[in-house]
Amino acid sequence: MKLFDVYPLFDINIVKGKGCKVWDDKGNEYLDLYGGHAVISIGHSHPHYVEMIQKQVAELGFYSNSVVNKLQQQLAERLGRISGYEDYSFFMINSGAEANENALKLASFHTGRKRVVSFSKSFHGRTSAAVRTTDNPKIVAPINEGIDVTFLALNDIDSVRSELEKNDVCAVIIEGIQGIGGIKVPENSFMQELRKLCTETGTILILDEIQSGYGRSGKFFAHQFAGIRPDIITVAKGIGNGFPMGGVLISPLFTPVYGMLGTTFGGNHLSCAAALAVIDVIENENLIENASKVGDYLMKELKQFPQIKEIRGEGLMIGLEFEEPVKELRTRLLFEQKVFTGVSGTNVIRLLPPLCLSLEQADEFIERFKKALN
Secondary structure: OOOOOOOOOOOOOEEEEEEOEEEEOOOOEEEEOOHHHHOOOOOEOOHHHHHHHHHHHHHOOOOOOOOOOHHHHHHHHHHHHHHOOOOOEEEEEOOHHHHHHHHHHHHHHHHOOOEEEEEOOOOOOOOHHHHHOOOOHHHOOHHHOOOOEEEEOOOOHHHHHHHHOOOOEEEEEEEOOEOOOOOEOOOHHHHHHHHHHHHHHOOEEEEEOOOOOOOOOOOOOHHHHHOOOOOEEEEOHHHOOOOOOEEEEEOOOOOOOOOOOOOOOOOOHHHHHHHHHHHHHHHHOOHHHHHHHHHHHHHHHHOOOOOEEEEEEEOOEEEEEEOOOOHHHHHHHHHOOOEEOEEEOOOEEEEOOOOOOOHHHHHHHHHHHHHHHO
C-alpha cells in the first residue's frame, strides 16, 4: 500500500526537534519559522512537555468519557484562568475542523436557524460544515453544498449589517487573524460592531482562534485586541504543541443537553497532559509576552527590505506580501538557508514560529532571509 497524495512534499525527512530548530535524517539543522502550521507553541521537545506525556502514558493513556477524568477538569479551569474565560464551559475534541463543526452545530441548535455568514479568504477546516464556511470552492465537495453560507468582505460592516438584519443567520464565523487567507487582521472597530450586530439580531458569534490563539498574537486570543467576548471560541493547533487536540469554549448563553455533543477520543488523558504542560510552559516562561516582543522586533526589522510589499500580523503571526510569487523564495530559504516558512496563496510568506523564538534567533532569520533575497 502507498500513501494517498495530499500535499506536494519537500524531499526533507525531519527526525528531531529542539526549541525553534529541527534536524533532518542527514543531520542538517533548520531554523523553524513555521512551527508545523502554527502547531508548535512552546517549542519542540520541551523537557516539561516530554515529562508530562511520559508520566501520563506510563499510568493511563486512555479511558472513555463515561467516567470522571480529573485532567479534563484541571485543563478547563487552567484554560479559563489564562484566557480570561472562567465563566465559559469547555468541550474537548481532536482537531480544529471538529471544533468549528461543533461550534456551528451549537449555534444552529440554539437559534433554530440554518444560514451562516463567513468571510472572503477564510479557512475553517475540511469537515462538512467547516469546509462549507471556508472560502475555497476547490475543497468543497458536492455533498457539502447543502449548507447555506454567505461570504462577505472582511472589515465591511455594512454588508454584515445587511445580512444579519434578515434575522435568518444562525452564526457569523470569523478568524481572529486570517491565516491561510494571507495574515489579514480584522479591524478592532469592525470586530466591535460585529459583536454589537450579532447581539442585536440574536446571531451567534464564533471566533475561530485555531491558528491565531494560544498566545500567538501577543494576547491569549487575537480578538482580545478588540476587547470583545464571542459566544463561542474554537481552539486547536497550539493547545497540544503537536499532540492532536481541539476544543470549543462555550459561553453561559448555552445550556448543555446530554447527547447534543459527543466524542470518543476528545479530552483523552494524554491530550490533557500535553495541554496542561503547554499552559505550564506558557505561564512559567512568559511566552505570550515573548511573542509580542519578538514579533514586534521582527516586523520592525523586516521593514528594511524594499522587496516586501506589505507586512501584516500581530505577535508571531506574520505575513510578508510580495509583488511576485514566493514559491522560489521559500525554496531558496528552505534548501539554501535552512529555514522553514509557510506560504499563503502565491504571494505571501507566512511566519508562525514557536512562541519561544528568541531575539537572537530572529536576527539569525533576518540574516538568512537577506541572503535568500539576494
